[in-house]
Amino acid sequence: xxxxxxxxxxxxxxxxxxxxxxxxxxxxxxxxxxxxxxxxxxxxxxxxxxxxxxxxxxxxxxxxxxxxxxxxxxxxxxxxxxxxxxxxxxxxxxxxxxxxxxxxxxxxxxxxxxxxxxxxxxxxxxxxxxxxxxxxxxxxxxxxxxxxxxxxxxxxxxxxxxxxxxxxxxxxxxxxxxxxxxxxxxx
Numbered sequence: 001x002x003x004x005x006x007x008x009x010x011x012x013x014x015x016x017x018x019x020x021x022x023x024x025x026x027x028x029x030x031x032x033x034x035x036x037x038x039x040x041x042x043x044x045x046x047x048x049x050x051x052x053x054x055x056x057x058x059x060x061x062x063x064x065x066x067x068x069x070x071x072x073x074x075x076x077x078x079x080x081x082x083x084x085x086x087x088x089x090x091x092x093x094x095x096x097x098x099x100x101x102x103x104x105x106x107x108x109x110x111x112x113x114x115x116x117x118x119x120x121x122x123x124x125x126x127x128x129x130x131x132x133x134x135x136x137x138x139x140x141x142x143x144x145x146x147x148x149x150x151x152x153x154x155x156x157x158x159x160x161x162x163x164x165x166x167x168x169x170x171x172x173x174x175x176x177x178x179x180x181x182x183x184x185x186x187x
Contacts, residue, residue, distance in 0.1 A: 004033035005186065008081040010072075010089040011039045015046020017087035017108060020175040021182075022053050030179065031186035036079045038072055040091055062091045069097045086140065087178070095142040105140040106185070108178050110170045112136060112152055117145035122166045125157070133157055133166060135174045137181035151181040 004025070009018050018037065024030045037050040040062035050057035058075050062068040068091070076084075086107040098105060111121045113136040116128075125133045134154030139147035153173045157166065 005031055005083045006035045006079060006081050007032040007083045007085060008036040008038060008076055008079065009034055009046075009085045009087050010091075011037060011044050011046040011087050012041045012090040013044055013046070013088045015044060015049045015087070016171060017085075017174055017178055018046045019049050020178055021085060021087065022049065022055070024179040024182075030183065032083060032085075032182055036075060036081055038075060040068065040089075046087075065091070065094060069094060073097075073100070085178070085182070092144060093140070098140055098142055103139055106150065106181065107138055107140050107145070107147070108174050108181075109136045109138065109145050110167070110174065112154055113138060113145055113149060122163045122170070126161060126163060126166065131157060133170060135170050135177050137177055150184060151177055153177045 009021055011018050021032070022034050025032050025034050034055055037046060037055055037057040039047060039057065039059055042059045047057055056079060060068050060071045082104060084101055084105040086105065111125060112132065112134045116124050132154045134152055136152045137150045138145070139150065141147040153176065155169055155173060
C-alpha cells in the first residue's frame with residue numbers, strides 16, 4: 001500500500017482536472033490523496049465534486065492576494081497538506097508562497113510550454129499556425145508558466161480546428177497527463 005501524500009487542489013472553474021485527480025487518487029497505487037480543495041470562485045463547479053467525494057473545500061476571495069495566501073496557508077496547515085496541484089486556478093502566487101512549498105506545487109497548462117504562456121492559449125496557438133499543440137505539467141516557480149517541465153503530451157492540430165474543438169481535445173489530454181505526471185514525481 002502506498003503512503004498517500006496529502007494534497008490540496010486549487011481551482012477556479014469547472015474542476016474537470018480535479019475530477020481526474022480525485023478519480024486517480026482512489027486507485028491504490030496512486031501516490032496522492034486529495035484532502036482539500038481551495039477555490040477563489042464561490043460558484044466553481046469543482047465545489048460540487050469536492051462535496052460529492054466528501055473532500056473538505058474552502059472558498060477564499062483572492063481580491064487581496066496576501067490575505068488569500070494567508071488564509072490558504074491556514075487551511076493547508078490544518079489539513080497537514082504537503083503537496084499542491086493547481087487545476088485551472090487563475091491566480092498567480094507570490095514568490096514567498098511558492099518558496100514555502102518549493103518543488104511541491106505543480107500546474108497543468110494547455111500548451112506545449114515554453115510556448116504560449118498565460119491566457120488565451122488556444123486562440124494564440126491557432127493564430128500562430130503551429131502544427132501541434134498539447135499540454136504541459138510543470139513545477140511552479142515565481143515566473144508565469146516557467147517552472148521545470150515534468151511531462152508534456154501533444155496532438156496534431158487539424159486544418160479545420162476551432163478554438164473550442166482544440167480546447168476540448170487538450171482538456172481530454174490534460175486528464176491523462178496530470179495523473180501521469182504526478183505518478184512520475186513520486187515514482
